[in-house]
Amino acid sequence: MGGRDRRPKLAVWKFASCDGCQLTLLDCEDELLALGDAVRIAHFPEATRGRLRGPYDLSLVEGSITTKKDVARIAQIRRQSRRLVTIGACATAGGIQALRNFAGQPGLAGQVYPEPAYLDALATSTPIAEHVPVDFELRGCPIDKRQLLEVITAFLAGRRPQVPAYSVCVECKLAGQVCVMVAHGTPCLGPVTQAGCGALCPRFDRGCYGCFGPMETPNTASLASPLAACGLDRGAIVRLYRSFNAAAPAFRDESFRNERD
């Protein structure tokens, strides 16, 4: 078959990450075998030892850049990929491991590894788009299954994926979910966080903690006083913004603002 197989080639690549976003693909239990019929899985080491050479029609990239070797590897992958989509907060914002980018975290390696000198670790964890052009960024920690299928389908069909850019707040309204901030005084990042989870945390009686990162032009400044009214002090607000999307510019800047003022 080899030479005659015209199905598009899909590749999945991993950088610093927890594997959760690529596992999302294997968690598409109802669609996985059909996907395996529709595309050639050309590189997906978590799922198969089979490998096809590039170029690849669609590369999904999980994880952030944290080593010198990986700077070179992502450039190489970009050259072999017609379309490159980053999946998850690690790839789109640097992930939780980007906490190392913030001041006051010196010598992280020394705290975990007795001999940090053997490690090829950079001082920062950076998103893929800081190193190579990216065709689409899919948010989430982890990404949402339905959105992933939409992205794959859209790219294979040559159209833009339809992924909403509004906030989790809007998802709550759409779901008829009462506002946890108004009703229970629970601090919530929903007003400034991009939709995608289906207002998951509010549905579980807790505040949003920002897995999907900042929405387009979030008004973080005006969320400061409602958060304070819920009893968060400055330090708590800084921590709230500094988690899985800590280095996403809007969240990073708001955390700095709260640290400074």
Added chain:
Amino acid sequence: MSATDGTRTIRVRELARVEGEAALKISVRGGRVQEAQLNIFEPPRFFEALLRGRQFAEAPDITARICGICPVAYQMSAVQAIEQALAVEIPPPIRALRRLLYCGEWIESHGLHVYLLHAPDFLGYQGAIEMARDHRAAVQRGLKLKQTGNRVLTTLGGREIHPVNVRVGGFYKLPSNSALRELVQPLREAREAALETVRWVAGFEFPDCERDYEFVALQADGEYPIDQGRIVSSSGLDLPADRFDEHFVEEQVRHSTALHGRRRDGQSYLVGPLARYSLNHDRLWPLARKAAEDAGLGPVCRNPYRSIIVRGIELVQACDEALAIIEQWERPAQPAVPVAARAATGYGCTEAPRGLLYHRYRLARDGSIEDALIVPPTSQNQPTIERDLEIFANDWLDLADEPLRWRCEQAVRNYDPCISCATHFLRLEVDRG
């Protein structure tokens, strides 16, 4: 170089069907395996360091991100350790719900490993999608099992990966009775599928590889170890979680970004399904025990290739228990008990699908984390995986490089290593000289 002088190097540059990035290098000298190295190059993410200064309430969500395959294990060891530090007593119905959540993760993770990651080795396929061309019904059964595990996770935790509902003291929200009832039918079907799994994998061919392992697992009164217990071993250790550090250490080796776990006396040991099963066979419920017997497995299993059968048996046990928990569950008044900060150190040990997962936290008076230590199962198993290869690969040296490489990979996959976990932490390289 040439094999005539008995030297050879076999490399697997990127190990497939494992969670994370690793390589393998085997050096052969004078016709004998001199050394096997599991080379873990997954970039470290420094979790213990970035936990410092965070509030204890954040630990379950942060540590979940160490591993997308077993986030619940991280959440469970974290809350157990912190609740011990804060002297919080968890009421039985909350504990039962946590155990149910954990059963969901076992079903998902074992379903994934047995069908998608491990079975293709026994049947000679590159992966499960390739295997599905000839064994579609089996792969579909595996996906269904996995899906049911995921359904338990989403019902209780909101989503499959990094569930949002676990908190120190209990849960944010209790599931409705009707949501729990909706799990019953899929779990009954999953239990049947699990029994079928045991029958299916028991028919695979297994190499004759037995090792005299030092097994380490949890043990608890009257139950199969999942979410709690004392640490016991085949050589007679028996300790509470808070004495883990007295007996086990992690050390750094040059060829790996994962620390290696060893006993303080330098001996390697084994955690995971084989250890759990062999130390707790008498605690399996009748259905799982019968399945083991029918599969020809004695009360102790020392052949790591047969771990696929043991995972099948644990699938039966997890489905059976999940059903019993739902049937007997009595709704508590509150989803969580109150928690107050204090300065203290707490220790937690639970059985992740891949084995013992130890957490230790030192908390300050304001509830911030001063110090954290996390010892995942794959770090503990690394020295044992290398020993297995050093011993077993000697019998395979007359194979050509590619089949030899595949054999060695399979030997590593026996352990379902989770490299993301171990590098807070694989490629095969065989050096034949």
